[in-house]
Amino acid sequence: MRQRRARRDTRAELPPTLQHLVHAAELECPQGHAEMLTELTALAVRKIPSRGLFDPAVRGEPELFAAIEAVAVRHLALSSARSAWRGAVEAAELPFARRDDLERAAQHVQDISETTYFYAGLAFGLAFVCAYRAS
DSSP: OOOOOOHHHHHHTSOHHHHHHHHHHHHHSOTTHHHHHHHHHHHHHHHHHHHOSOOTTOOSOHHHHHHHHHHHHHHHOHHHHHHHHHHHHHTOOOOHHHHHHHHHHHHHHHHHHHHHHHHHHHHHHHHHHHHHHHO
16 A cells, blocks of 8 residues: 655655745645645646646546545545535435535535646646746
């Protein structure tokens, strides 16, 4: 089983420009977003030389999608959001109060997913620019 590296170790591997961006995210973004950006950027730095930019519309890359989703689970509580969604669906006899719970849970899952893929695209784009400016 592979051990996860400490956040500082991961960040130290990033180019200085990306380290600065992550530091800015720590100061300005909601909790968990800077850590998520750090992990996704490190993933991008590893993947870009062999595969190029990330396109979320491309299918057939289950390992990459699993890695991105794992970051959302760790830093944006995706598992909790999914559990809330399942609980709301199971309890949905659909009076108005339950419909509201269902809609809130679904929106929360969607918000996390969109945020995750935004950061993944940002990380891959930034890593791509840094990699090719350096060469």
